[in-house]
Amino acid sequence: xxxxxxxxxxxxxxxxxxxxxxxxxxxxxxxxxxxxxxxxxxxxxxxxxxxxxxxxxxxxxxxxxxxxxxxxxxxxxxxxxxxxxxx
Numbered sequence: 689x690x691x692x693x694x695x696x697x698x699x700x701x702x703x704x705x706x707x708x709x710x711x712x713x714x715x716x717x718x719x720x721x722x723x724x725x726x727x728x729x730x731x732x733x734x735x736x737x738x739x740x741x742x743x744x745x746x747x748x749x750x751x752x753x754x755x756x757x758x759x760x761x762x763x764x765x766x767x768x769x770x771x772x773x774x775x
Contacts, residue, residue: 733758 710716711724737754 707716707720707724711721716724733754740754
């Protein structure tokens with residue numbers, strides 16, 4: 689009997705491979721591209737927080753400051769830059 693966890697991981701890997709090809713060939717919709725970008729940004733942010741905590745010996749103590757920066761940037765993008773684009 690196959691390990692269900694391994695099968696699930698393989699399904700996820702295949703899913704991301706398909707997404708990557710679609711993105712590479714520019715065949716994703718705007719909505720898909722937006723969701724993919726949001727996922728990418730969230731994962732990169734988490735990696736940065738984890739790396740900064742490990743490198744500086746802070747653990748997650750620095751998380752509050754980084755979260756504030758991340759949220760402020762998100763607010764600025766949506767409220768200022770997107771509004772300028774619409775107008």
